[in-house]
Amino acid sequence: xxxxxxxxxxxxxxxxxxxxxxxxxxxxxxxxxxxxxxxxxxxxxxxxxxxxxxxxxxxxxxxxxxxxxxxxxxxxxxxxxxxxxxxxxxxxxxxxxxxxxxxxxxxxxxxxxxxxxxxxxxxxxxxxxxxxxxxxxxxxxxxxxxxxxxxxxxxxxxxxxxxxxxxxxxxxxxxxxxxxxxxxxxxxxxxxxxxxxxxxxxxxxxxxxxxxxxxxxxxxxxxxxxxxxxxxxxxxxxxxxxxxxxxxxxxxxxxxxxxxxxxxxxxxxxxxxxxxxxxxxxxxxxxxxxxxxxxxxxx
Amino acid sequence: xxxxxxxxxxxxxxxxxxxxxxxxxxxxxxxxxxxxxxxxxxxxxxxxxxxxxxxxxxxxxxxxxxxxxxxxxxxxxxxxxxxxxxxxxxxxxxxxxxxxxxxxxxxxxxxxxxxxxxxxxxxxxxxxxxxxxxxxxxxxxxxxxxxxxxxxxxxxxxxxxxxxxxxxxxxxxxxxxxxxxxxxxxxxxxxxxxxxxxxxxxxxxxxxxxxxxxxxxxxxxxxxxxxxxxxxxxxxxxxxxxxxxxxxxxxxxxxxxxxxxxxxxxxxxxxxxxxxxxxxxxxxxxxxxxxxxxxxxxx
DNA sequence: CGTTTCCATCGAAAATATCGATAACGATCA
DNA sequence: TGATCGTTATCGATATTTTCGATGGAAACG
Numbered sequence: 001x002x003x004x005x006x007x008x009x010x011x012x013x014x015x016x017x018x019x020x021x022x023x024x025x026x027x028x029x030x031x032x033x034x035x036x037x038x039x040x041x042x043x044x045x046x047x048x049x050x051x052x053x054x055x056x057x058x059x060x061x062x063x064x065x066x067x068x069x070x071x072x073x074x075x076x077x078x079x080x081x082x083x084x085x086x087x088x089x090x091x092x093x094x095x096x097x098x099x100x101x102x103x104x105x106x107x108x109x110x111x112x113x114x115x116x117x118x119x120x121x122x123x124x125x126x127x128x129x130x131x132x133x134x135x136x137x138x139x140x141x142x143x144x145x146x147x148x149x150x151x152x153x154x155x156x157x158x159x160x161x162x163x164x165x166x167x168x169x170x171x172x173x174x175x176x177x178x179x180x181x182x183x184x185x186x187x188x189x190x191x192x193x194x195x196x197x198x199x200x201x202x203x204x205x206x207x208x209x210x211x212x213x214x215x216x217x218x219x220x221x222x223x224x225x226x227x228x229x230x231x232x233x234x235x236x237x238x239x240x241x242x243x244x245x246x247x248x249x250x251x252x253x254x255x256x257x258x259x260x261x262x263x264x265x266x267x268x269x270x271x272x273x274x275x276x277x278x279x280x281x282x283x284x285x286x287x288x289x290x291x292x293x294x295x296x297x298x299x
Numbered sequence: 300x301x302x303x304x305x306x307x308x309x310x311x312x313x314x315x316x317x318x319x320x321x322x323x324x325x326x327x328x329x330x331x332x333x334x335x336x337x338x339x340x341x342x343x344x345x346x347x348x349x350x351x352x353x354x355x356x357x358x359x360x361x362x363x364x365x366x367x368x369x370x371x372x373x374x375x376x377x378x379x380x381x382x383x384x385x386x387x388x389x390x391x392x393x394x395x396x397x398x399x400x401x402x403x404x405x406x407x408x409x410x411x412x413x414x415x416x417x418x419x420x421x422x423x424x425x426x427x428x429x430x431x432x433x434x435x436x437x438x439x440x441x442x443x444x445x446x447x448x449x450x451x452x453x454x455x456x457x458x459x460x461x462x463x464x465x466x467x468x469x470x471x472x473x474x475x476x477x478x479x480x481x482x483x484x485x486x487x488x489x490x491x492x493x494x495x496x497x498x499x500x501x502x503x504x505x506x507x508x509x510x511x512x513x514x515x516x517x518x519x520x521x522x523x524x525x526x527x528x529x530x531x532x533x534x535x536x537x538x539x540x541x542x543x544x545x546x547x548x549x550x551x552x553x554x555x556x557x558x559x560x561x562x563x564x565x566x567x568x569x570x571x572x573x574x575x576x577x578x579x580x581x582x583x584x585x586x587x588x589x590x591x592x593x594x595x596x597x598x
Numbered sequence: 599c600g601t602t603t604c605c606a607t608c609g610a611a612a613a614t615a616t617c618g619a620t621a622a623c624g625a626t627c628a
Numbered sequence: 629t630g631a632t633c634g635t636t637a638t639c640g641a642t643a644t645t646t647t648c649g650a651t652g653g654a655a656a657c658g
Contacts, residue, residue: 001301001374003300003301003302017604017605018606019604027647027648028649029604029606030605030607030608032605033607034646037606041575043378044381044385044575044576050604050605050606053655060381063377064381068377070373071374074373075366078363079342082344085344276343277343278343279343316635318634326616327616327618329616329617329639330615330616332638349624349636349637351634351635352624
């Protein structure tokens with residue numbers, strides 16, 4: 001009898017729905033059905049009366065609900081109790097675009113569960129991150145790229161990452177319905193650093209379409225790029241999360257550029273052997289949660 | 300995280316030994332090792348300090364021990380709570396040799412866990428039992444035979460069943476060191492009913508060795524056979540459990556007969572689909588336990 | 599009366615558990 | 629010190645279980 005069955009049961013009871021429970025728990029609906037059936041067989045009773053669109057706990061279901069709540073609460077408590085005692089440190093490699101906007105709240109929450117664990121976020125270039133992950137010198141990496149596919153590396157996509165082409169508010173293309181590559185002829189362009197993968201993808205697209213572009217500046221620092229774009233020195237291609245506030249406040253505008261046909265993901269990369277570490281698992285969970293929340297907010 | 304891991308953990312802590320815990324729980328030792336490792340990985344801490352021959356719970360292990368005890372207690376409580384509410388009835392087919400000696404204490408214990416469940420024990424001939432099991436008309440059968448091997452039937456051996464050749468106290472072979480088939484020439488023999496499998500195996504053995512035997516009487520009733528043997532009308536081949544008391548009290552003696560090379564088992568048979576029923580599972584557990592206890596007492 | 603929204607069922611694929619054999623390791627004793 | 633015993637860990641093979649995705653069927657909705 002697996003504890004996840006109890007969790008599924010509690011979530012179904014809470015949501016009054018197998019489907020919603022499955023979504024919340026990250027399963028497909030049929031798996032939750034199976035979980036409940038496992039419980040029903042184990043106890044030999046029906047736990048939910050299923051009417052058409054509604055459902056209700058049976059009497060036995062209600063009795064068990066009380067027990068399961070306690071069991072899960074004890075289990076979670078035990079997890080927290082131990083987490084709080086675990087010390088050590090995690091080295092997290094991540095690209096600069098993320099380190100400032102995405103990670104801080106996650107780190108903060110992590111500290112609540114693992115107060116004795118030291119997190120070190122290292123802003124690094126993506127190829128370097130992958131190399132260190134493979135060497136086991138980083139515990140976890142968070143990058144933005146096409147999905148990494150590698151023998152030794154486990155990849156966990158967090159979310160598709162929209163890239164936006166930002167321009168200063170007065171830019172001639174600012175009001176256009178949609179901007180295509182050819183509209184960018186003789187583009188004046190403030191680029192991220194050379195190792196940046198989405199920069200490379202963008203430039204490949206321009207080159208493929210015969211569009212000339214001129215790199216005005218190259219910076220590792222997103223803040224610097226945003227400033228330069230804001231001063232009208234060119235456009236920049238940046239992850240939306242890095243420019244959300246400037247767009248909202250009108251300091252920059254997003255050009256409605258038809259994306260290159262490449263999907264970028266903010267993704268976690270880690271060495272296959274590091275899964276079992278509970279601190280890392282917890283960090284991954286928090287990251288996934290944060291990504292989910294962001295998605296919902298974006299909608 | 301499976302609840303059986305917690306159980307393994309508690310048992311290891313109690314026994315101070317992986318090996319003993321495994322025996323008690325019905326696993327092999329390596330499985331228990333795996334269970335503990337699963338827990339250790341899940342929590343990210345070492346739970347037992349293993350010294351050479353001794354072991355000790357770590358501080359984290361002790362903390363978790365308290366939680367796990369509570370969790371398992373809650374789970375068991377929840378099981379009992381529901382068991383008590385389950386009503387229905389079970390039909391149990393069993394051979395006469397067992398119905399009187401083996402089952403009553405088990406039934407008694409069963410009633411404590413499932414007070415609303417009605418048990419009906421039907422003394423039946425073995426072929427009939429198997430037939431009814433296949434037809435789904437019996438919930439469970441308990442027989443004595445070579446291990447049943449059948450597509451639709453699940454077989455659970457309870458224990459090897461020693462057969463003894465019993466004779467009246469004054470029998471000429473009563474004092475012999477060991478009795479072989481050839482010593483039984485012109486044997487006068489009180490047989491169980493014709494459908495009885497161990498009778499068939501015994502007779503095959505005699506025939507194979509060219510030993511003539513004469514069946515004096517044939518009875519379905521063990522009591523009758525014992526009486527006739529006691530009166531000196533011949534010897535009888537019976538399961539030891541059925542004549543334990545008579546042997547102890549000296550009303551009958553066991554001839555030290557070298558067994559036919561066939562192993563008999565008291566075994567549970569049930570339809571493959573009836574596993575999931577918790578009442579049946581509990582009954583099976585009790586039967587297995589009773590068999591274990593008997594084995595230990597016999598030693 | 600079709601459409602939508604659920605849950606149950608099923609087969610295939612993936613993940614996991616179990617076993618049995620064996621290695622490794624420490625304790626004990628010669 | 630070395631041999632042996634009792635114990636746990638590791639490993640590969642096999643069996644079982646879990647998960648998913650597709651599909652079916654039933655009730656509600658418009």
